[in-house]
Amino acid sequence: MMRNILVLLFNDLAIAFKNKTFFLILFIPLFIFVSLNLIDGSKAETDKIKIGLVQDEAYAPKLTSSIKAAGKLMEITWVKNEADGVRLLKEHKIDGMLSKDEKVPSRLALLVLKRESLHTIAIVQSFSALQKAAEGRDPDWIATVNSLHEGGIQRQTLPTWILMLVLLIGFIILPAQIAEEKEKKLLLALLQTPIHEVQWLIAKLLLGMILIISAILLLHLLGQFGPVNFLDYMAFIVVGSFCFSAYGVCLGFLCRNQASARTLGVIFYLPHLLPSAMSDVSEKLTAIAPFLPSYQLYQPLQAILLEDGKLANMSFDWIYLFLLGLLMFYLSYLLMKKRWLM
Amino acid sequence: MQLEIHNIAKRYDQNRGLAPTSFNVVKGELIAIVGHNGAGKSTLLKMLASWIVPDGGTVIIDGIDLKNRAAIVRKVGFIPEDPNLFDFFSVEYNLKLFAMLNQIPFLRVEAILDEFNLLPFRKTKVQALSKGLKQRVNIGRALLSDPPLLILDEPTSGLDFEMTREIYRLLNSMHDAGKTIIFTSHRPEEIKNLATRIMVLHQGSLIFDGLPGAYFQSEIHEQLYA
Numbered sequence: 001m002m003r004n005i006l007v008l009l010f011n012d013l014a015i016a017f018k019n020k021t022f023f024l025i026l027f028i029p030l031f032i033f034v035s036l037n038l039i040d041g042s043k044a045e046t047d048k049i050k051i052g053l054v055q056d057e058a059y060a061p062k063l064t065s066s067i068k069a070a071g072k073l074m075e076i077t078w079v080k081n082e083a084d085g086v087r088l089l090k091e092h093k094i095d096g097m098l099s100k101d102e103k104v105p106s107r108l109a110l111l112v113l114k115r116e117s118l119h120t121i122a123i124v125q126s127f128s129a130l131q132k133a134a135e136g137r138d139p140d141w142i143a144t145v146n147s148l149h150e151g152g153i154q155r156q157t158l159p160t161w162i163l164m165l166v167l168l169i170g171f172i173i174l175p176a177q178i179a180e181e182k183e184k185k186l187l188l189a190l191l192q193t194p195i196h197e198v199q200w201l202i203a204k205l206l207l208g209m210i211l212i213i214s215a216i217l218l219l220h221l222l223g224q225f226g227p228v229n230f231l232d233y234m235a236f237i238v239v240g241s242f243c244f245s246a247y248g249v250c251l252g253f254l255c256r257n258q259a260s261a262r263t264l265g266v267i268f269y270l271p272h273l274l275p276s277a278m279s280d281v282s283e284k285l286t287a288i289a290p291f292l293p294s295y296q297l298y299q300p301l302q303a304i305l306l307e308d309g310k311l312a313n314m315s316f317d318w319i320y321l322f323l324l325g326l327l328m329f330y331l332s333y334l335l336m337k338k339r340w341l342m
Numbered sequence: 343m344q345l346e347i348h349n350i351a352k353r354y355d356q357n358r359g360l361a362p363t364s365f366n367v368v369k370g371e372l373i374a375i376v377g378h379n380g381a382g383k384s385t386l387l388k389m390l391a392s393w394i395v396p397d398g399g400t401v402i403i404d405g406i407d408l409k410n411r412a413a414i415v416r417k418v419g420f421i422p423e424d425p426n427l428f429d430f431f432s433v434e435y436n437l438k439l440f441a442m443l444n445q446i447p448f449l450r451v452e453a454i455l456d457e458f459n460l461l462p463f464r465k466t467k468v469q470a471l472s473k474g475l476k477q478r479v480n481i482g483r484a485l486l487s488d489p490p491l492l493i494l495d496e497p498t499s500g501l502d503f504e505m506t507r508e509i510y511r512l513l514n515s516m517h518d519a520g521k522t523i524i525f526t527s528h529r530p531e532e533i534k535n536l537a538t539r540i541m542v543l544h545q546g547s548l549i550f551d552g553l554p555g556a557y558f559q560s561e562i563h564e565q566l567y568a
Binding site for chain 1: 391392393394395411412415416418419420422424426427428429440443444445483484487
């Protein structure tokens, strides 16, 4: 009996090797290891709070001297104006910015990326401790905490969930379906009818787009999340779903069967998802993520959903996604014409 | 129907495939292509069905180049060895889907269901059918657009005696209806009973092309089935 179990086990291992499942076992831990290294590059980098102060603003001397005195804990970055500070905040070059509070001009307003985050709590606590040490009274330097990203935790994580949905359909579901049609020779059967290759490709592209858009709409309905700029948001979702559906169709053409499609899908899914979704927590990932098409979707989604962004300010992102989608569509067409792995 | 094949070739790894091959086929022929496994039989048929892109050579069907797929698809019906149907849908759905894509009225589907004795199975999912029945659906689907040339890759492979006889009956009736048929086979009795012309492929090269009588008297037949 044991012998049979071993024979079957070795057969299963051979299949896993043949259909490239083994690559996932190597790839996933390796990828997570690299990502973790990028997040926690050095201890000092994560511990030190970088506070932006506006050059023309008149800060209490005790405040600036206290920050300078706590050099191991905090670091001042002087910004030209508030807009410059917002830019640095988005790029994760600073953790927060102090400026004059509009309601109580004698006190300060702290601007952070996300209000409900451990990082924000750490900043507020640090300032409270500094003030207590410097003035010996109850902390009141910071009157309000404003965040760049509007909404609660649920809304703030929404762009990540949407990116997950888009990539899941684009990189896992769609390539598997195309590989299945190739594996079972169904695509070849369809090509024995007068349909044009482009018609089949457009149908698959539309399938991907419908699945993505339906999933996103369902998510919004269930969570009752309403985008501020609905038309801008929908336009971006359409362009994004076009790009990642075309990407998925192309991946499907690179695979002979469903098992290969699954493996290749995961290999593309994780590197597209994690750097973009985790770019909020790492300066290094923020620098790497823009090279990925997923970031060109994630970043505008975040801007529209959390920062009241407008499509007009995201021309580069949507043109990039559209052109990439077109390129992938054309590559799929070439592979189909050559009956690649069919 | 006139089929002109000139220097069609395909090479795979390890020198397998089909060497440049040329031959002509005229209307009404029923050609059996025989040879060992890996001789290039299926490769040849798949190239004629546009399943494989040839490395070189030309194929002209009724004056139209094979590369003009849209114009040629209605002229060629290809039936692969393993039925390639949408398993999770019914027989009727499969036929209607291809009828729609071929822009053929559904009346033709009814006629095919009737002609191939598939009426009792019209609502049955393909995955629940035997291989013989699937093959019947597959042939029926290929005949939807009434193509003058039918190409069958080992049509009776894996079928029992009854189903094999049924396929022979269908091939004969299609031949009687004036269709040109090319099929591959490993069965001498099948070739003897059906073919009007025999072609033998060996290691990717055409080594015999002639009448069944000449073939069965030749050394090639003895060597093939020794």
